[in-house]
Amino acid sequence: MITRYTDHAANERTFLAWIRTGLAVIAFGFFLVKLNVFVDATGGSPSHAVAEHVGVFAAVVARYAGLAMVVTGIGIIGRSGAGFERTRRAIDRDEVIRMPRSRVESLLSVAVAIAVAIFCVYLAVL
Numbered sequence: 001m002i003t004r005y006t007d008h009a010a011n012e013r014t015f016l017a018w019i020r021t022g023l024a025v026i027a028f029g030f031f032l033v034k035l036n037v038f039v040d041a042t043g044g045s046p047s048h049a050v051a052e053h054v055g056v057f058a059a060v061v062a063r064y065a066g067l068a069m070v071v072t073g074i075g076i077i078g079r080s081g082a083g084f085e086r087t088r089r090a091i092d093r094d095e096v097i098r099m100p101r102s103r104v105e106s107l108l109s110v111a112v113a114i115a116v117a118i119f120c121v122y123l124a125v126l
Contacts, residue, residue: 003092004091004092007091008088008091011084011087011088011091012084014084014087015080015081015083015084018076018077018079018080018083018084019077019080021076022073022074022075022076022077022080023073023077024073025069025070025072025073025076025112026069026070026073026074027073028066028069028073029065029066029067029068029069029070029071029072029073029115030066030070031066032062032063032065032066032069032115032119032122033063033066033067033070035062035066058121058122058125059122061118061121061122062118062119062122065114065115065118065119065122066115068111068115069111069112069115072108072111072112072115075104075108076108079104079105079108083102086099087099
């Protein structure tokens with residue numbers, strides 16, 4: 001039997017949950033970028049000049065928000081791998097250690113929230 005099996009299993013489940021989250025964020029980012037292409041191809045442009053400029057601006061912002069979400073998803077996956085390895089090593093140690101606090105998860109969550117807000121504004125403008 002593996003020493004501290006339940007701790008290692010919990011660490012692995014957490015790692016896999018972060019991987020799923022990162023992949024979902026990446027997929028949503030690709031969706032944002034592809035939605036722009038789809039809207040452009042179907043001629044989803046507004047009728048009057050002011051709305052047209054707002055629509056073009058929103059499309060550009062949504063495209064960059066999609067790319068930012070892809071990068072954020074990659075960051076989530078990278079951070080989860082580092083956290084998994086750090087926790088695995090801490091579980092294997094005999095002495096009790098203090099794990100340093102990290103604000104990376106909070107920053108990545110804020111980045112995703114901002115990108116989703118931009119997407120909502122983009123859909124409202126269409």
